[in-house]
Amino acid sequence: MSRPHYPQQALLTFADTEKSPLSIRAKALVFVDPRSRELREQANLLAAIDLPVLILGETGTGKELLARHIHRESERGGLFVAVNCGAISPQWGEAELFGYAAGAYAGAASSRAGWFGSATGGTLYLDEIGDLPRALQDQLLSVLETREVLRVGAHHATPVDVRLVVATSIDLAQAVAAGKFSERLYLYLNEGRLDLPALRERPGDILPLAEYFLGIYAQRLGLAIPLLGTAVQAALESHPWYGNTRELENVIHFALLVSSGAEILPQHLNLPTGAPLQLIEQQLARLTAEERAELRQRLAS
Ligand SMILES: Nc1ncnc2c1ncn2[C@@H]1O[C@H](COP(=O)(O)OP(=O)(O)OP(=O)(O)O)[C@@H](O)[C@H]1O
The missing domain is CATH 3.40.50.300 (P-loop containing nucleotide triphosphate hydrolases)
Structure with missing residues (x-):
């Protein structure tokens, strides 16, 4: 039997570390909560x-x-x-x-x-x-x-x-x-x-992470570090962060790009509203048969 040809190029690549092309691959582990x-x-x-x-x-x-x-x-x-x-x-x-x-x-x-x-x-x-x-x-x-x-x-x-x-x-x-x-x-x-808990389960990390990302992205873009006002802080702390820290990183980077002054305002955050379909699907998959039947009954009534 002839031996198969092993492909010339490696089939595997290193893990997809740059999920977002903007990601900065933070070195520090911000753990405050x-x-x-x-x-x-x-x-x-x-x-x-x-x-x-x-x-x-x-x-x-x-x-x-x-x-x-x-x-x-x-x-x-x-x-x-x-x-x-x-x-x-x-x-x-x-x-x-x-x-x-x-x-x-x-x-x-x-x-x-x-x-x-x-x-x-x-x-x-x-x-x-x-x-x-x-x-x-x-x-x-x-x-x-x-x-x-x-x-x-x-x-x-x-x-x-x-x-x-x-x-x-x-x-x-x-x-x-x-x-x-x-x-x-x-x-x-x-x-x-x-x-590793979801970001919403360790709320004490949200603002330190936001400040951290603000600092490194501002430095990278050659900008002064803007303030996070109280309304912005409250919005960040109450957001469910279904995309966790990666989502927070992207939100802060975006806010920095669209804000022009010394302060990030709530309108710069561009936070998505509502749970993404993927999360709803995940939660539905976790339901037991009885819970699913009960949900079906409630939706029908
Ligand atoms: N505690 C933290 N301190 C600083 N940066 C963080 C922290 N947690 C996550 N990040 C940053 O958030 C982004 C996502 O982190 P990472 O890729 O390690 O998540 P993951 O759980 O491995 O993601 P996936 O499940 O998609 O593989 C990275 O840019 C990472 O540097």
């Missing part, structure tokens, strides 16, 4: 222990930034390598993640380390772990348990020294119940679990 401070302490404790970390949080809450913080705190000398599991193809994912030996594919004259190899001595961040193809979930668990990687086409396993941090915005327990996620991998990862 008591819930966030507690979380930072938990993260620092976990950083020092050699255990995989599972970060749970809605989109835009800062999961990747928290993962980078854990990497820094762990003082591991290697790279922080971020991979989005949604971009891993079932066909080539094994080679992309674990690497391949020379000759494993037609035209593959030399071996390749894969993402695990690239993160040796450092941290591998797997975003949206729930999207990892099922077969790779079992292989990942085996790598975690044995601390060895078997490259595609290799005869011997290679020891790996990689700290794993994974993130999810979906309820993995539900994915396990639905047979979409490995229960053993979930239990393994869940030992080092960090729940």
Whole structure:
């Protein structure tokens, strides 16, 4: 049987860090609310222990930034390598993640380390772990348990020294119940679990984050830092932030661009009203069969 041709270009790209082309990839972790401070302490404790970390949080809450913080705190000398599991193809994912030996594919004259190899001595961040193809979930668990990687086409396993941090915005327990996620991998990862609350659940972070983004964007644009008046502060604090910190960052950047004076006014905020359809869908999906029947009855009456 002829060997398949491994694609010339890497199929995977590093995680989609620039969700917004305007994002500044903040370096500082602004955690002021008591819930966030507690979380930072938990993260620092976990950083020092050699255990995989599972970060749970809605989109835009800062999961990747928290993962980078854990990497820094762990003082591991290697790279922080971020991979989005949604971009891993079932066909080539094994080679992309674990690497391949020379000759494993037609035209593959030399071996390749894969993402695990690239993160040796450092941290591998797997975003949206729930999207990892099922077969790779079992292989990942085996790598975690044995601390060895078997490259595609290799005869011997290679020891790996990689700290794993994974993130999810979906309820993995539900994915396990639905047979979409490995229960053993979930239990393994869940030992080092960090729940990153939605921004609306840690209101003490909203204004410090707004001031922080205002400061860095003003500096980048060469502008003086405008004030956030009391009406603007109240509007920011009462907004539900379904897009979390990423949404706040974009709102502040926009306000800075459209304001001309020394103060940001409420009309500069351009806050969307109403919950996005995606959030309504998420909430509907969480309802039990009884709750759904009750809702249907109420809507019909
Ligand atoms: N606590 C924070 N302090 C400063 N900046 C933050 C904080 N949390 C998030 N950000 C900024 O908000 C943006 C979104 O954060 P990040 O990409 O880490 O979120 P995420 O939860 O990984 O998103 P996704 O679920 O879409 O992958 C980034 O620009 C990040 O730097």
